[in-house]
Amino acid sequence: MEASELCHSSLRGLATMIQRGEVSPVEATQAVVDRVEKFDIQLNSYITLLGEQAMVQARAAEQEILDGHYRGPLHGIPIAVKDLFYTKGIRTTAGSKILSDFLPAYNATVITKLRDAGAILVGKLNMHEFARGATNASSLVGACNNPWDTLRIPGGSSGGAAAAVAAGLCFGALGSDTGGSIRIPAALCGIVGLKPTYGRVSRHGVFPLSWSLDHVGPMTRTVADAALILQAIAGHDRQDPTTRTAVVPDYTAALTGDIEGARLGIPQEFYFEQLDVEVGDSVRAAIQTLERAGAHVEEISLPLSKYAAAAGHIISLTEAAEIHEKFLQTRFADYSPDVRAGFVAGQLILGKHYMKAQRVRSLIRQEMAAALRRVDALVAPTVPIPAPRMGQKTVEIGQVTVDIMSTLSRLTRPANLTGFPALSVPCGFTQGGMPIGLQLIGRPFAEATILQLAYAYEQETTWHQRLPMF
């Protein structure tokens, strides 16, 4: 198998090849490292490439497997992580000049879990500075580009992760999601992104943006790959008191392709308003595909979702202002202006505004929970528009001119406020060749359900088989 073909195979496909001895971890890791060195100059998806360290890990994994100690489907798989996950002794910048020399003294819990599962850490990925932005334009190492059109943004804040996964520069990645930062770039780069339930995956050792909204999850080329990574990182962590002891199910067992009788709710307000025409058409076609696969569709009313952006904005800026208070006073000039402005604005929010936003959050959560007692999942677009051009500030939707920054996260914020699991899966392309994402939102801790639905959809379509120019 040629290196390019190998690097575009799924994580699960590579795992099978490694288990059968058809491909070695050393071969796979070398292919990824070579590919990053060759192509990433055009994408800028990596902040740190761990070439030699990754090869050391790969040789150790290969020997373990040869010795008969196969750990499971992540053993020997080259993966990469957004550069806000603490990696012991390895620079962790959060995309900021302020942390450009930061060497954590310990690994994030999810890094330890991935390493325990045998995964090879190939590098640390580009991101919008401190995860505060959906374009990936502001970063210590410069903007990251979309592999489907390098003049367009990959989305953010986990933009490097989405670009690297889409371009075959790793077999899967970890991102974080405070207002959509996994799902937005997943949609704009044509990959799968899963934000699990709040409390499902530890955030210990992950540089925070907003404690009550931050989530960690997988970004992959297929739904099955997302299930495999989630399996490895999910579960209670005594170092993160927000994690739950709820049993972690077998996520791959849910991937049967059978969704006969599944009940899907289509929001009648908010989610299908102010949409790019091609995005709307693709998502409606995806719903019809799910119906043909056996799902029942019904209309759902979620009128309070329109307040999610405002509530999420106030909550995240308030919490971020506290996190960044010291850096703002000592390293003010070292922030990107857009990121800094948000954190300073957060310092002006009064306690009553924060609590009002939390009260609104309660109502939004109650409303979504009630809807999800009627249906198994909600179906909606992930992002209202395809990837905009670099530097583009506004976009025309119908007769209306809208701000790009707020538009990118408009449909993803509700699941951060409620903490419910949400996934983006590719559901089409624009005529210009840019990917479109379908969002599935499930009940708390029902990741298996949205994975099952997304997998069934994926089996009915070929969107995930398209490759970008790299």
Add this chain to the structure above:
Amino acid sequence: MATTTLSTQTISEMVHKLGGLALSPSELEGLAPQLETLFRDIQLLESIDLGEAEPETLFDIEGE
């Protein structure tokens, strides 16, 4: 700063008193878009009848 309901002087004093930061006029101007969005969000939430809703209990998501 014309897009917010507060004057540049007021914003400057708020940033200094609440954030402990002394910003230059250009830095204050750079805040304008963020403040405009923030004040619009605050006004939007002011318009909602919250009834007796209590604040969301942080970190308390259970399976349903």
